[in-house]
Amino acid sequence: xxxxxxxxxxxxxxxxxxxxxxxxxxxxxxxxxxxxxxxxxxxxxxxxxxxxxxxxxxxxxxxxxxxxxxxxxxxxxxxxxxxxxxxxxxxxxxxxxxxxxxxxxxxxxxxxxxxxxxxxxxxxxxxxxxxxxxxxxxxxxxxxxxxxxxxxxxxxxxxxxxxxxxxxxxxxxxxxxxxxxxxxxxxxxxxxxxxxxxxxxxxxxxxxxxxxxxxxxxxxxxxxxxxxxxxxxxxxxxxxxxxxxxxxxxxxxxxxxxxxxxxxxxxxxxxxxxxxxxxxxxxxxxxxxxxxxxxxxxxxxxxxxxxxxxxxxxxxxxxxxxxxxxxxxxxxxxxxxxxxxxxxxxxxxxxx
Amino acid sequence: xxxxxxxxxxxxxxxxxxxxxxxxxxxxxxxxxxxxxxxxxxxxxxxxxxxxxxxxxxxxxxxxxxxxxxxxxxxxxxxxxxxxxxxxxxxxxxxxxxxxxxxxxxxxxxxxxxxxxxxxxxxxxxxxxxxxxxxxxxxxxxxxxxxxxxxxxxxxxxxxxxxxxxxxxxxxxxxxxxxxxxxxxxxxxxxxxxxxxxxxxxxxxxxxxxxxxxxxxxxxxxxxxxxxxxxxxxxxxxxxxxxxxxxxxxxxxxxxxxxxxxxx
Numbered sequence: 001x002x003x004x005x006x007x008x009x010x011x012x013x014x015x016x017x018x019x020x021x022x023x024x025x026x027x028x029x030x031x032x033x034x035x036x037x038x039x040x041x042x043x044x045x046x047x048x049x050x051x052x053x054x055x056x057x058x059x060x061x062x063x064x065x066x067x068x069x070x071x072x073x074x075x076x077x078x079x080x081x082x083x084x085x086x087x088x089x090x091x092x093x094x095x096x097x098x099x100x101x102x103x104x105x106x107x108x109x110x111x112x113x114x115x116x117x118x119x120x121x122x123x124x125x126x127x128x129x130x131x132x133x134x135x136x137x138x139x140x141x142x143x144x145x146x147x148x149x150x151x152x153x154x155x156x157x158x159x160x161x162x163x164x165x166x167x168x169x170x171x172x173x174x175x176x177x178x179x180x181x182x183x184x185x186x187x188x189x190x191x192x193x194x195x196x197x198x199x200x201x202x203x204x205x206x207x208x209x210x211x212x213x214x215x216x217x218x219x220x221x222x223x224x225x226x227x228x229x230x231x232x233x234x235x236x237x238x239x240x241x242x243x244x245x246x247x248x249x250x251x252x253x254x255x256x257x258x259x260x261x262x263x264x265x266x267x268x269x270x271x272x273x274x275x276x277x278x279x280x281x282x283x284x285x286x287x288x289x290x291x292x293x294x295x296x297x298x299x300x301x302x303x304x305x306x307x308x309x310x311x312x313x314x315x316x317x318x319x320x321x322x323x324x325x326x327x328x329x330x331x332x333x334x335x336x337x338x339x340x341x342x343x344x345x346x347x348x349x350x351x352x
Numbered sequence: 353x354x355x356x357x358x359x360x361x362x363x364x365x366x367x368x369x370x371x372x373x374x375x376x377x378x379x380x381x382x383x384x385x386x387x388x389x390x391x392x393x394x395x396x397x398x399x400x401x402x403x404x405x406x407x408x409x410x411x412x413x414x415x416x417x418x419x420x421x422x423x424x425x426x427x428x429x430x431x432x433x434x435x436x437x438x439x440x441x442x443x444x445x446x447x448x449x450x451x452x453x454x455x456x457x458x459x460x461x462x463x464x465x466x467x468x469x470x471x472x473x474x475x476x477x478x479x480x481x482x483x484x485x486x487x488x489x490x491x492x493x494x495x496x497x498x499x500x501x502x503x504x505x506x507x508x509x510x511x512x513x514x515x516x517x518x519x520x521x522x523x524x525x526x527x528x529x530x531x532x533x534x535x536x537x538x539x540x541x542x543x544x545x546x547x548x549x550x551x552x553x554x555x556x557x558x559x560x561x562x563x564x565x566x567x568x569x570x571x572x573x574x575x576x577x578x579x580x581x582x583x584x585x586x587x588x589x590x591x592x593x594x595x596x597x598x599x600x601x602x603x604x605x606x607x608x609x610x611x612x613x614x615x616x
Contacts, residue, residue: 187473190472190473190475191469191472191473194467194472194479194483195458195461195462195465195467195472195482195483195486196469196472198455198458198459198462199459199462201448201451201459202448202459202462205448205449205450205451206446206447206448206449208410208430208442208446209442209446209447209448209522210459211410211429211430211431211434212408212430212434212439212440212441212442212523212526213434213439213459213460213462213463213522213523213525213526214431214434214435214439214462214463214526215431215459215462216429216431216432217431223469227469
């Protein structure tokens with residue numbers, strides 16, 4: 001049932017570019033998709049290990065900058081005086097490097113915060129994001145600072161001598177986004193449905209008890225942080241090669257907050273939650289723009305958010321799941337009553 | 353001397369715990385042999401739970417050493433100690449509230465799984481095989497403690513007595529060679545207590561060594577091979593249940609100075 005629903009939804013997503021005429025709408029969907037991937041990665045930390053990373057955008061930005069810089073090539077004066085020159089690398093290689101570097105940053109954050117939880121973890125992640133932002137802003141030699149990195153090459157494939165394609169258009173980028181989203185979803189799903197995912201949940205639910213049955217909680221917190229950061233880095237790389245310009249604004253705090261909103265409203269600790277929340281809050285601003293002025297847009301956005309949090313405090317997906325289960329139960333119960341009545345009437349018939 | 357240490361599964365040697373100026377445990381030495389059920393008793397505030405926390409690595413002793421099967425335990429982290437087979441329960445009921453009873457056991461089985469993150473991400477067949485084995489083991493444990501019918505209820509939704517059973521089941525899932533139970537029957541009604549005692553007897557048949565902190569004297573006298581009495585951070589008596597029941601020091605600790613006159 002769940003699987004069928006998921007595959008049906010995926011088929012629908014695949015079909016979109018075939019019937020959607022407006023390229024602008026496709027652009028909105030790609031942007032929303034990039035956010036959904038970010039939200040899914042955040043959910044691994046926030047929803048499963050229970051640790052709120054309010055600096056999640058740092059991993060996104062590290063992925064974006066790494067991928068951009070490597071694909072453009074750069075030269076930079078190193079601390080020990082020499083000059084490091086790196087020529088332009090293939091986009092796929094830069095993209096992978098972005099994922100790896102973001103993952104390493106996640107490992108670093110996981111390691112240094114091995115003893116801190118709750119508010120302290122939040123502070124560490126916020127500080128980390130601020131530091132990365134300052135580096136992007138001020139290390140002008142490398143990052144161009146506020147002048148931004150421009151003319152970043154888009155994704156491309158080439159089978160030497162046979163076929164080559166560079167993806168400037170919306171449709172191919174939409175499919176790249178979708179592919180990265182599906183891979184991220186599968187990675188997260190396999191992880192959380194395994195013994196490792198259970199260890200993460202154990203850390204969230206009851207850390208002393210988790211330790212007492214032999215779970216090395218730090219190890220699983222670090223694992224979650226690495227995978228989460230790597231996926232956020234992938235989203236960053238995707239963004240970079242789609243928008244083809246990256247400036248220190250990718251580190252804006254509001255992006256982290258947006259991802260948190262997506263996870264919380266959709267349902268943290270569920271696989272579908274960040275997707276549902278991400279689509280709603282990724283597309284909502286654009287829909288509102290059609291109907292109202294800029295001030296009213298954000299008021300409405302906020303009102304929708306507050307309404308969801310107030311009426312569905314666990315999020316949309318858990319609420320829907322519960323609704324379906326209850327419906328199914330009552331249907332099963334009435335089925336039993338009907339079959340019971342039929343059986344009793346069947347036994348009565350011969351005696352008459 | 354070396355003989356006695358090898359027979360001892362757990363030995364606590366001149367352990368002291370100070371919290372700043374407060375002395376929780378002044379000097380504590382006792383041991384638990386393999387296959388034994390030992391109870392640690394004493395009035396409230398005697399240092400029993402502190403002793404548990406020291407043995408399981410949740411607290412570091414100020415002085416002294418704790419060894420288990422010849423390995424020094426103090427200084428290790430709680431999960432490393434659990435890996436040696438020393439598994440505890442908590443005085444305050446402690447289960448994974450929002451997970452089902454079945455998932456609680458699966459979490460407890462963590463130590464028995466080996467598959468790495470890479471294997472899980474590649475979804476190799478052996479990952480699925482291990483998962484099936486763990487699930488089968490979880491059912492065994494649920495049947496053993498008699499919670500199989502509640503497998504799909506949430507841990508937090510169980511009745512109090514059942515939650516305490518679940519705690520023990522989660523600890524058992526971690527495959528303890530020495531199980532430390534911190535007041536397992538506190539708050540249970542008499543019938544729950546007696547069914548818990550049946551469970552303890554079954555665990556004994558499986559040769560699980562147990563160290564018990566408990567206030568319920570009927571249970572302590574019924575299940576223990578040996579009793580260690582702690583008062584004010586000192587061990588004041590040690591011996592068989594009969595000898596402890598008649599020990600004047602113990603009676604004094606529990607009932608105060610005038611107690612002996614009451615008896616006469």
